[in-house]
Amino acid sequence: GEDVEQSLFLSVREGDSSVINCTYTDSSSTYLYWYKQEPGAGLQLLTYIFSNMDMKQDQRLTVLLNKKDKHLSLRIADTQTGDSAIYFCAEIQNTGTASKLTFGTGTRLQVTL
Amino acid sequence: DSGVTQTPKHLITATGQRVTLRCSPRSGDLSVYWYQQSLDQGLQFLIQYYNGEERAKGNILERFSAQQFPDLHSELNLSSLELGDSALYFCASSEESSGSSGDEQFFGPGTRLTVL
Numbered sequence: 001g002e003d004v005e006q007s008l009f010l011s012v013r014e015g016d017s018s019v020i021n022c023t024y025t026d027s028s029s030t031y032l033y034w035y036k037q038e039p040g041a042g043l044q045l046l047t048y049i050f051s052n053m054d055m056k057q058d059q060r061l062t063v064l065l066n067k068k069d070k071h072l073s074l075r076i077a078d079t080q081t082g083d084s085a086i087y088f089c090a091e092i093q094n095t096g097t098a099s100k101l102t103f104g105t106g107t108r109l110q111v112t113l
Numbered sequence: 114d115s116g117v118t119q120t121p122k123h124l125i126t127a128t129g130q131r132v133t134l135r136c137s138p139r140s141g142d143l144s145v146y147w148y149q150q151s152l153d154q155g156l157q158f159l160i161q162y163y164n165g166e167e168r169a170k171g172n173i174l175e176r177f178s179a180q181q182f183p184d185l186h187s188e189l190n191l192s193s194l195e196l197g198d199s200a201l202y203f204c205a206s207s208e209e210s211s212g213s214s215g216d217e218q219f220f221g222p223g224t225r226l227t228v229l
Contacts, residue, residue: 043205103158
């Protein structure tokens with residue numbers, strides 16, 4: 001199957017860390033992505049990780065990849081109210097000449113004061 | 114601003130009608146992708162074009178079709194519309210066709226289609 005699964009909702013207090021989890025299906029995916037969608041807006045690529053990496057850090061964002069369990073997580077340090085959005089993980093499936101992103105169900109992050 | 118433009122921003126139409134959504138990719142990008150985001154189906158890949166040719170097909174209905182023109186803009190045509198076609202339709206563009214280089218897809222703001 002091609003289901004990429006995420007929990008639907010996460011609520012954190014401002015200043016705390018947020019961890020958003022994702023389970024993907026295609027072990028041959030070369031790249032895994034995290035996108036952010038703010039209300040009424042399109043998707044913005046936050047970060048991506050190559051499948052031969054375990055971890056990638058980019059300022060407040062840390063991506064962890066457990067390829068054995070096909071588990072991906074996004075940690076946001078010092079979460080701010082501006083981080084409130086829906087976060088999608090996505091895996092890429094390549095057919096050699098084409099690529100297709102399969103998105104997770106999305107996790108709505110709510111940041112409270 | 115991703116550099117990808119989509120028109121119109123909102124579209125309201127009736128069942129049975131046909132609409133055309135338009136997308137202009139970022140300057141220099143050869144690939145265009147169409148996605149549908151709905152409450153019940155989530156975000157789904159529909160179709161990809163690269164330099165005018167269809168490259169990959171996802172969960173696109175037969176009532177839907179797309180094309181990419183020589184100037185690289187793309188149109189998504191939705192016909193015999195049903196209530197369930199109400200959704201946000203995103204276009205994305207990237208430089209290349211294959212994801213083997215981690216080719217980033219840049220998303221447009223979307224067209225919200227409401228079928229009454």
